[in-house]
Amino acid sequence: MDILHNLIVGFGVAISPIHLLYALIGVMLGTLIGVLPGIGPVATIAMLLPITFNLSPVAALIMLAGIYYGAQYGGSTTAILVNIPGESASVVTCLDGYQMARQGRAGPALAVAALGSFFAGCVATLIIAVAAPPLAEVALKFGPAEYFSLMVFGLVAATVLAHGSLIKAIAMVVFGLLLGIIGTDVNSGVLRFTFDIPELSDGIGFVVVAMGMFGTAEIIANLEQGEKREIFTSTVKNLWPTKDDFKRAWPAVMRGTALGSFLGILPGGGALLSSFGAYTVEKKLSRHPEQFGKGAIEGVAGPESANNAGAQTSFIPMLTLGIPGNAVMALMIGALMIQGIAPGPQVMNEKPELFWGLIASMWVGNLMLVVLNLPLIGMWIKLLTVPYRYLYPSILVFMAIGVFSLSNNPFDVLIMAIFGVLGYICVKLECEPAPMILGFILGPLMEENLRRAMLLSRGDPTTFVTKPISAGFIIAALILLVIVALPALRKKREEVFAEETK
């Protein structure tokens, strides 16, 4: 068994003391920012990215990955106890989780969320181990035309799955692509859109953009909402769910895991989409849909399993194709590049200890989360009483240090502030920043592959539809667009999103 052998190698890496330590730091940090509303994994990973320069590649990735899936665990705690999503993916957990807490059943809700997440994490780890190698094999045969079409498909999928207006989401992607090509043109050496500013010749740093759009913009938006946080102070007792809870929760956990694993692999997918999807499915399938919103345990078990599964399987396209499916994966690619590793299908063969070590660490990390989190819930609840007026200056200080340390240049901090303002404007105009970030990281890659493909085909644009794999991606992208553009389905999509965000 090849996979077995590989997993043994992976576990060998993951359980070495130093990597255990970084996994622990990652999942604890992840839980922390998951519990705290107003700061998400994107901003946190962006903040820590410059620091990972001092770590080994394996340690860096293990820690950063831990932050992402750890945040999914932490987010549910806040959702259940405070009725505020600590993390955006736990928005739907508020609906039934908080109601359970009001009925004095916060303990079972927290336990089911944690156990469901653990189950989902184990399954998702296995899925990555099984699905990633064949995918990477296929990806090795990709030429520039295939890569270009794949990225088109990925970007289209990302916009289709985004909230709100489809045209605006596509426009944000294109805007991101344009911002991404600022800097030196690799082919001709020409400086593009640098306006004689020397700092721009290497392009705008991705970390800087992400911190502005997701960090400072988020803080400004939070500040205008004022401070209103009621903590559900009932002491958490009776952690263990009843037999009936188990009977109702486990099918939901299974369905949530399956759905989340699938939606996580899709470009544009990940934790957020998975939890929304799972809640809708549970409500549709339930024999007691009227209980939803009033403390149905399925409404906690399904989405919480799904968001953890989705968070983990979204690593698949990043690890095998080198293409990020969401903003967190874009940051992971950034982390790889800081370490001098070119992301892509070759990583698995050239750095097996990195690839399999990361996968094994996810399982180890999930185990840590379950073992540590349930006993530590009291501590996390205490943290929730820290007012936001202490938190946001601290977050700003860490962001500013992180950005400044990138190149010891105040210009980066200036750019972060500018993107903070831009991000805030986008929030006000209902333009999603996530598709823009995807476009931003893919911009240079797309141009490069487009140019190469056109050079190889001697300027014949039909190359994208005559090569079978490439044609498949283009057709899939077109189908997606047509489906969403159809009036009937478009209405349905808006309904689904409207219902979920209520």
Add this chain to the structure above:
Amino acid sequence: MRIKSPKDFWAGLMFIGFGVFFMVWAITHYQMGTAVRMGPAYFPTMLGGLLAFLGLLVLIEAFAMEGPKVPRFAMRPLILISIGCVVYGYIMKPLGLVAATAALVFISAFGGHEFKWKEVTVLFLILIAFSILVFVKGLTLPFPICPAFIENCPIR
């Protein structure tokens, strides 16, 4: 003609503005090249055009469909948080980490709802101690702690 959806109206204008700017700048400043050998202007021109076109669609929609108003901008946090960050960046080298952190903490705290000198000062002291211990001593980031003009600084 009445603007029915102000959010879409302004979003459309923003996209058109950026799209046209990138397109025109690319055409006038860089080589276009051919489809076989694309010059530096080719891709941005295409994208700029596409962005402007999409912006136009959003703009048309703003006149066709009812939509929500643009909510008020919270100018106080917007301005103070942004300025706090910029000041931090630009006084780091001449005045050092302590002054920069102080500026960022106090300016950004002014952007919040309530500002109490005592609270913010304590917060600043905790943050600066943490920054020095973890980032400068622990992770050995090359930040100056004290202003450049003070030669005998107690903390190095």
